[in-house]
Amino acid sequence: DYFATGKLELDQAARIIEGIARGCSASGCALIGGETAEMPGMYPAGDFDLAGFSVGAMERGTALPAGVAEGDVLLGLASDGVHSNGYSLVRKIVETSGLSWDDDCPWGPGTLGAALLTPTRLYVKAALAAIAAGGVHGFAHITGGGLTENLPRVLPDGLGVTVDLSSWSLPPVFGWLAAQGGMAEAEMLKTFNAGIGMVVVVSEDAVADVTAALEQEGQHVSRIGQVLAGQGVSYQGQLL
Known part of the structure; x- marks a missing residue:
């Protein structure tokens, strides 16, 4: 550091x-x-x-993603808020809202500034527990680009994913940002994590074991979609 x-x-x-x-x-x-x-x-x-930076090590032949296949399930791990991306837009939205960083948070306790700076949830121990449970084929960390741009990075050619937007609840911070910024749902999904900070791609028969391992590490887990033949990310249901 x-x-x-x-x-x-x-x-x-x-x-x-x-x-x-x-x-x-x-x-x-x-x-x-x-x-x-x-x-x-x-x-x-x-x-x-x-x-700062971090250095890790892994055994040869254990790199992920690997083995992602049609029918695999997407498990979404809840985020704690905005995390570490989209702050250029956040600052602009706060500026145009007429609020200051020290004003009361419109959707919860504390100040607006403190709420928007809620620390990023770290998924390292949970991810390792999921791998140990078996059946994990990949992870997509939902940072800049949101679900729309990060999920395709773990998919081989010829495969896409469908995501059910009704399978988790949008945290109020994102509802406030969308309303104040006049953001459409598609824009929200390409800018912010929208409440899902990490996605685990898991074989269907391993879903129960991996979910239990993740929950044991304190994660809130939602089954948010599936891997299908095709390309890119398609959405069902509504988020906003």
């Missing part, structure tokens, strides 16, 4: 390192090093740059 600022503020740095440590603990990994840099004149007061 690399942390750079104009002047090192110890309280600020301590909070950042504490957050990184919590993320490492939640993912079962270790923070093994880092660097801080003071660059007077490069950053306005209170501003900083933070960069």
